Amino acid sequence: MFTKINSIGLSGLKTFDVTVEANTSRGLPRFDIVGLPDASVNEARERVHAALVNCLFKFPVCRITLNLAPANIRKEGSHYDLPMLVALLVASEQLNCDLSDSAFIGELSLDGTIRGVNGVLPMVIKARDLNIRKIYVPADNAFEASVVNEIEIYPISHVNELIDHLTGFTPIKKLEHNITPTQKIDNNLPDFSDVQGQYAAKRALEIAAAGGHNVLMIGPPGSGKSMLAKRLPSILPSMSFEESLETTMIYSVAGLLKNDTSLITERPFRSPHHNISNIGLSGGGTIPKPGEISLAHNGVLFLDELPEFSRVAMETLRQPIEDNEITISRALGTYTYPSSFMLVCAMNPCPCGYFGHPTKECICSKKSASKYLSKVSGPLLDRIDIHIEVPAVSFQDMNKRTPSESSSAIRERVNKAREIQLERYKGTGITCNAKLTPALTRKFCNPDAEAIMLLERVFETLSLSARAHDKILRTARTIADLAGEDHITAEHISEAVMYRVLDQNYWGL
Numbered sequence: 001m002f003t004k005i006n007s008i009g010l011s012g013l014k015t016f017d018v019t020v021e022a023n024t025s026r027g028l029p030r031f032d033i034v035g036l037p038d039a040s041v042n043e044a045r046e047r048v049h050a051a052l053v054n055c056l057f058k059f060p061v062c063r064i065t066l067n068l069a070p071a072n073i074r075k076e077g078s079h080y081d082l083p084m085l086v087a088l089l090v091a092s093e094q095l096n097c098d099l100s101d102s103a104f105i106g107e108l109s110l111d112g113t114i115r116g117v118n119g120v121l122p123m124v125i126k127a128r129d130l131n132i133r134k135i136y137v138p139a140d141n142a143f144e145a146s147v148v149n150e151i152e153i154y155p156i157s158h159v160n161e162l163i164d165h166l167t168g169f170t171p172i173k174k175l176e177h178n179i180t181p182t183q184k185i186d187n188n189l190p191d192f193s194d195v196q197g198q199y200a201a202k203r204a205l206e207i208a209a210a211g212g213h214n215v216l217m218i219g220p221p222g223s224g225k226s227m228l229a230k231r232l233p234s235i236l237p238s239m240s241f242e243e244s245l246e247t248t249m250i251y252s253v254a255g256l257l258k259n260d261t262s263l264i265t266e267r268p269f270r271s272p273h274h275n276i277s278n279i280g281l282s283g284g285g286t287i288p289k290p291g292e293i294s295l296a297h298n299g300v301l302f303l304d305e306l307p308e309f310s311r312v313a314m315e316t317l318r319q320p321i322e323d324n325e326i327t328i329s330r331a332l333g334t335y336t337y338p339s340s341f342m343l344v345c346a347m348n349p350c351p352c353g354y355f356g357h358p359t360k361e362c363i364c365s366k367k368s369a370s371k372y373l374s375k376v377s378g379p380l381l382d383r384i385d386i387h388i389e390v391p392a393v394s395f396q397d398m399n400k401r402t403p404s405e406s407s408s409a410i411r412e413r414v415n416k417a418r419e420i421q422l423e424r425y426k427g428t429g430i431t432c433n434a435k436l437t438p439a440l441t442r443k444f445c446n447p448d449a450e451a452i453m454l455l456e457r458v459f460e461t462l463s464l465s466a467r468a469h470d471k472i473l474r475t476a477r478t479i480a481d482l483a484g485e486d487h488i489t490a491e492h493i494s495e496a497v498m499y500r501v502l503d504q505n506y507w508g509l
Contacts, residue, residue: 003090006103006132007083008123009068009075012288012328012335013253015119015126019069020080022087027063033084035068038076038287047078048085050110055159060092074333076287079117082106082136085159097166101133105141112159116140118255121248124148136162143262144252146178147245153177178262189234190227193406197397198224204388204499206410209235210417211478212432213471214321214343214383216306218502219390220360221353225346228390229302232344233269234407236300237418240431243298246338250297254290268299274308282316283337288328293320294337306347307375314380317343321383324435340435343384347376349506357392373506385434385471387502417481433474433481445473447488454490458497472496 002023009018031045052059066084068075083104089095105123107115120141127135128151135153137145142155153175156162164170192202201217205228208215217225239247244263251257251264272281272292283291292301293316303309320326324340349355350369355362364372381387421432424444430436436444447455459469475496476488483492 001091001093003087005083005087005090005099006127006130007080008103008105008126009073010077010079010119010123010253011073011333013122013249013337014335015122016070016073017126017130018075018080018083020083020087021067021069022084022091023065023067024060024088024091025063025065029061029063031064031066033066033068035066035071036074037068037080038074040078041068041075041080044078044081044084044108047081047108047110048088051081051085051108051112051159052088054110055112055163057089057094058092060088064088064091077117077119078107078115079105079119079123081108082114082159082162086162089163095163095166099166103127103132103135105135106138106156108159114138114156114158114162116259119253120145121147121245121252121257124151124153125249127151140259142175143178143260144248144257146175147248147262149177189407190231191234191407192231192410193403195224195227195231195404196400197393198228198390201228201388201390202404202410204386205232206235206414207475207478207482207499208232208342208344208386209237209410210414210432210482211385211421211474212342212434213385213475213478214434215345215386215388216381216384216502217344217346217388217390218349218506219346220355220357220392221348223390223392225390226304229271229300229304229344229346230269231407232300232302232342233267235410235414236267237411237415239265239267239298243431247298250290250294250337254295256295268296269302270296270299271302271304274303274305276309276313278310278312278316281313282320282326283328283335284330286330288330288335290337291326293317293326293339293341296341297338299341301341301343303343303345306345307372311375311377314375315377318379318383342434345384346390349373359392376507378507381503381507382465382467385475386499388499389502413482416484417478420481420484433478436470436474436477438470441470441473445477445488447473447476447493448490450490451476451488451493454493454497458493462501464500468500472500475499 005020007018007020009016049059086104107117116138120137121144124145125148136156139155139157145153154172165172219225244265248264270292281292320339326339327336350364351372352364354360476492479492479495480488
């Protein structure tokens with residue numbers, strides 16, 4: 001007998017329709033899976049066989065062929081186990097019901113338990129887009145599936161539970177949709193009120209958060225660079241539903257989404273160690289998974305001790321910063337993951353860290369200091385909007401008993417600035433000033449006459465690149481938004497330029 005069961009394929013973040021075709025016929029007993037299956041799909045034969053027997057079903061003793069159509073696309077992952085088992089039950093006439101409007105996703109244990117799988121969220125979205133009315137998913141993935149509306153979602157934990165539902169013996173209650181999660185503010189996040197002094201650095205991070213700009217902090221050990229960076233999430237603007245959905249899909253595919261989480265509503269903060277490999281940063285593997293660059297999507301990627309990262313890893317950042325996505329090519333295929341993130345870097349000014357320190361003497365030679373700084377390339381520096389020096393904190397600042405401004409107060413200003421940007425760029429797909437294209441920069445970042453004269457003098461004096469010119473304009477646009485002003489003035493340009501001269505002091509670029 002022949003039958004067809006719907007499922008969904010997953011390749012990176014891309015999804016596609018898969019039909020599991022089952023055919024049983026006379027002949028010597030044989031169980032074949034065709035349709036470009038990978039190793040995990042081929043191993044499903046043993047899982048399906050054991051699950052059927054342990055759930056007290058008969059395993060058909062005949063020639064069995066399972067085809068995963070379309071046959072020209074490679075099938076990866078263990079989520080095809082469940083649709084294979086259902087197809088085999090229907091083909092062997094042990095299950096008789098109309099499943100043309102249903103799709104199945106899930107990995108089988110040998111005793112018939114349904115295990116959770118990666119990438120359920122994008123697969124359920126694809127099923128809805130294909131006008132599939134019902135989808136059956138592992139109970140472990142119920143929370144992430146619940147954010148998709150316009151489709152009936154049934155969580156299952158065992159094969160017998162599924163069969164009892166399909167035959168009408170014990171119906172399973174479908175999931176209630178949770179498509180409007182509220183923004184949760186984690187009160188346990190480190191707060192900027194803990195940071196004494198460093199007013200210039202806090203101002204720079206506020207501008208960065210308001211406009212989504214990249215930041216480089218340079219200063220001696222113990223000046224508070226890491227402390228400031230770890231408090232950045234507490235002032236980042238609230239995530240929109242679309243941003244939450246994008247980020248959750250990436251974590252779902254990477255297998256990092258918790259079972260009790262429906263949507264990620266706090267912007268990610270990723271801080272990989274400097275010994276991370278290029279693949280760990282950009283993504284990869286036999287079946288390429290998202291790396292730290294993609295896991296930081298819509299959030300922050302913090303690289304502490306930037307010169308200690310490998311040159312290859314640092315240069316990997318250049319293309320994702322410009323394109324907001326990263327493409328990984330392997331023999332098995334090409335995978336593209338989104339990577340729109342804020343890059344925040346921290347580093348010492350020299351190997352010992354005390355170059356320019358007011359009280360401690362630097363023991364580095366000029367050659368060793370130059371070699372240390374040269375580990376960070378000019379093209380990467382040029383892609384960072386804000387360069388800020390974080391000096392050692394004075395005793396007077398450290399000994400203050402009054403707390404600094406709280407993160408909630410700063411976040412309120414940041415949210416107001418982002419609301420202005422969202423309204424300004426409505427319909428363009430742009431959410432913040434840092435992501436403006438050159439054409440949109442010319443359209444929306446129009447300085448007045450005095451500001452243009454100042455920018456021209458700076459451009460010629462510092463020999464700025466075209467990219468640096470545009471980044472100064474975008475940063476000035478953010479400064480104006482924080483001030484609630486429509487036009488970019490010389491004051492805004494002046495402050496933006498201050499954040500681009502640090503590389504001239506240290507690298508002489």
